[in-house]
Amino acid sequence: MVVQDTRTWMPPGSDPRDHQIRYVDRVRSALDIEQALCTPPRAIERNGETIGWIPAMRFPTWMRCSNAECGLLHRAPWRTRRRKGEGRSNADLAAPPPRADFTCDVCKSRLEQVPWVLIHEDGHLADVPWHTLAHRNSQHPAQKQCGRDWSAVYLALRETEHRRELRCTKCGSFNPFRNDEQVQFPRGTWIQPWVRQIPDSPPEAEAKVVEINDVRVHYPVTRSALVIPPESRILNGTVTDRLYGNTRDQQTVRNAKNPLARKAALKRLASKYRCTVETIETAIKEINEGYPLFGKSITNTDLLVDEFNALTEKIPDLREDEDFVTEHQTDDWRQLEKKLSSGFARRVVRAVPTLVAVNRLKEILVLHGFQRGGGEELIPPDITGETKWLPALEMYGEGIFFTLDEAMLRAWQDLDVIKERAEAFSMRYQQRTGPNATGREVDVSPRFLLCHTLAHLVIRELDAGSGYPTASLKERIYCATGSEPMAGILIYVAVPDEEGSLGGLMELAKPHRFLRVLTRAFESAARCSLDPVCCEQEGHGPDLLNRAACHACTLVPEPSCDFGNALLDRVFVTGGKPGIPAFLDFAGPAN
Numbered sequence: 001m002v003v004q005d006t007r008t009w010m011p012p013g014s015d016p017r018d019h020q021i022r023y024v025d026r027v028r029s030a031l032d033i034e035q036a037l038c039t040p041p042r043a044i045e046r047n048g049e050t051i052g053w054i055p056a057m058r059f060p061t062w063m064r065c066s067n068a069e070c071g072l073l074h075r076a077p078w079r080t081r082r083r084k085g086e087g088r089s090n091a092d093l094a095a096p097p098p099r100a101d102f103t104c105d106v107c108k109s110r111l112e113q114v115p116w117v118l119i120h121e122d123g124h125l126a127d128v129p130w131h132t133l134a135h136r137n138s139q140h141p142a143q144k145q146c147g148r149d150w151s152a153v154y155l156a157l158r159e160t161e162h163r164r165e166l167r168c169t170k171c172g173s174f175n176p177f178r179n180d181e182q183v184q185f186p187r188g189t190w191i192q193p194w195v196r197q198i199p200d201s202p203p204e205a206e207a208k209v210v211e212i213n214d215v216r217v218h219y220p221v222t223r224s225a226l227v228i229p230p231e232s233r234i235l236n237g238t239v240t241d242r243l244y245g246n247t248r249d250q251q252t253v254r255n256a257k258n259p260l261a262r263k264a265a266l267k268r269l270a271s272k273y274r275c276t277v278e279t280i281e282t283a284i285k286e287i288n289e290g291y292p293l294f295g296k297s298i299t300n301t302d303l304l305v306d307e308f309n310a311l312t313e314k315i316p317d318l319r320e321d322e323d324f325v326t327e328h329q330t331d332d333w334r335q336l337e338k339k340l341s342s343g344f345a346r347r348v349v350r351a352v353p354t355l356v357a358v359n360r361l362k363e364i365l366v367l368h369g370f371q372r373g374g375g376e377e378l379i380p381p382d383i384t385g386e387t388k389w390l391p392a393l394e395m396y397g398e399g400i401f402f403t404l405d406e407a408m409l410r411a412w413q414d415l416d417v418i419k420e421r422a423e424a425f426s427m428r429y430q431q432r433t434g435p436n437a438t439g440r441e442v443d444v445s446p447r448f449l450l451c452h453t454l455a456h457l458v459i460r461e462l463d464a465g466s467g468y469p470t471a472s473l474k475e476r477i478y479c480a481t482g483s484e485p486m487a488g489i490l491i492y493v494a495v496p497d498e499e500g501s502l503g504g505l506m507e508l509a510k511p512h513r514f515l516r517v518l519t520r521a522f523e524s525a526a527r528c529s530l531d532p533v534c535c536e537q538e539g540h541g542p543d544l545l546n547r548a549a550c551h552a553c554t555l556v557p558e559p560s561c562d563f564g565n566a567l568l569d570r571v572f573v574t575g576g577k578p579g580i581p582a583f584l585d586f587a588g589p590a591n
Contacts, residue, residue, distance in 0.1 A: 121375025399492025
């Protein structure tokens with residue numbers, strides 16, 4: 001199946017604003033998003049009928065005989081072409097076939113969907129042009145003019161022990177077939193299986209034939225942000241909250257032409273919201289003053305800075321039902337150094353000046369667009385970029401936040417050998433050809449490489465003690481130099497459930513428990529089961545953006561990493577190379 005674009009997600013006549021996420025003005029501004037953020041529709045049962053779904057259709061529309069000796073290709077019965085002039089609605093395209101046990105016209109074996117599609121870096125998705133591939137090197141006139149009767153069965157894809165071969169049984173033409181075949185995007189082909197639109201001009205680059213589970217078929221580009229004060233402190237269900245979500249009621253008061261009309265409007269709203277007229281007036285006043293941000297402006301450059309400040313500063317009068325609840329453990333953490341007589345753990349405590357348990361957080365995850373075929377062009381979720389909303393999710397969870405000592409960082413990152421090693425990463429990052437997982441540029445500095453690698457090591461250690469699998473844990477790196485330096489790491493879990501998560505990270509954020517986790521993370525950086533091969537790598541992974549990092553020691557599942565499992569190097573944490581000290585060497589003596 002292939003999911004259709006967001007223009008088809010809402011039923012006809014419905015308003016996407018019914019699904020709009022409120023109190024995310026800061027998030028939209030920080031992520032430079034003008035559209036409204038709306039949650040995808042959810043399927044519900046009403047009067048025995050399922051309503052509210054995300055449309056999808058069967059794709060690819062070619063099937064292949066499961067008999068290896070036959071291998072004949074069939075146009076799928078639910079997608080055979082109609083006569084010229086006959087229309088086809090989106091409902092027809094999405095409609096399931098009457099049965100699933102289709103059989104080959106020749107050998108009567110079961111038919112299976114082919115696992116290959118054609119993708120283009122401009123975002124196009126189409127069926128593989130089997131006829132073109134079978135005849136592209138044909139020299140004989142009869143082969144060049146072989147007809148394209150789509151209803152006839154005469155193309156066969158057969159596999160031997162060493163190769164796949166695409167053969168035309170009608171004219172005898174044949175060619176080898178393999179993944180990453182390149183072919184010009186066929187003329188007259190729709191840009192998407194469900195979009196009846198042909199490219200305005202022939203795409204310049206060649207399209208690629210890839211398997212349907214290849215990451216290049218659909219590479220989502222997501223953006224995320226945490227909801228922090230003041231928006232996280234909203235009292236849901238209050239009169240101000242309810243009135244803020246109803247612009248029509250607000251306009252009723254604002255449009256009153258005289259005091260008498262205004263008084264009547266206030267009375268009607270007081271009756272509707274079951275409160276006093278004074279309460280309505282107070283709510284209107286707060287909204288007019290800029291509720292919930294109250295005039296606080298933010299740009300996309302402050303996103304991580306504001307989150308970092310919210311995590312490091314104590315928030316007064318916190319309630320447990322707010323969307324951003326922190327519990328500072330820094331004082332108890334610092335007391336650990338006095339209790340530890342000596343050893344490696346004492347250095348770990350000195351290296352971390354701040355420890356915070358994030359008992360509750362809310363993350364807004366936005367689908368900004370997607371890419372195909374490794375191209376750099378960002379295709380919007382609605383294909384055309386005309387829709388006034390983007391799909392987003394409200395994710396609730398918990399986390400552990402800690403910072404690294406600034407004085408230690410400055411002394412460590414000023415070493416020439418550290419700068420040289422980081423510069424090699426930075427040059428490769430600027431020359432990368434793969435997709436950008438974050439949608440934003442990264443300042444590849446020594447402190448970033450240290451923080452990012454350490455975050456992965458901590459995630460791997462938390463897997464055993466938190467109760468969460470590694471794939472459910474995520475990182476958020478706060479790193480900057482200059483007048484407002486940052487070096488913070490947030491490891492968190494967020495799920496689309498308002499009840500939040502299980503509380504495993506909150507428990508591990510207690511100083512004595514987190515010390516064991518962080519100590520093991522630093523210790524594990526010094527060894528890998530694939531050493532010395534791993535630590536001596538000059539570059540591997542996506543665009544060679546990893547060095548001493550592999551699946552045995554540092555890499556985590558793709559959902560856990562915000563940077564595509566790249567920009568990792570254990571040497572920045574543990575040293576080991578000639579002239580490169582470990583970061584903890586700058587924490588002073590162990591005794």
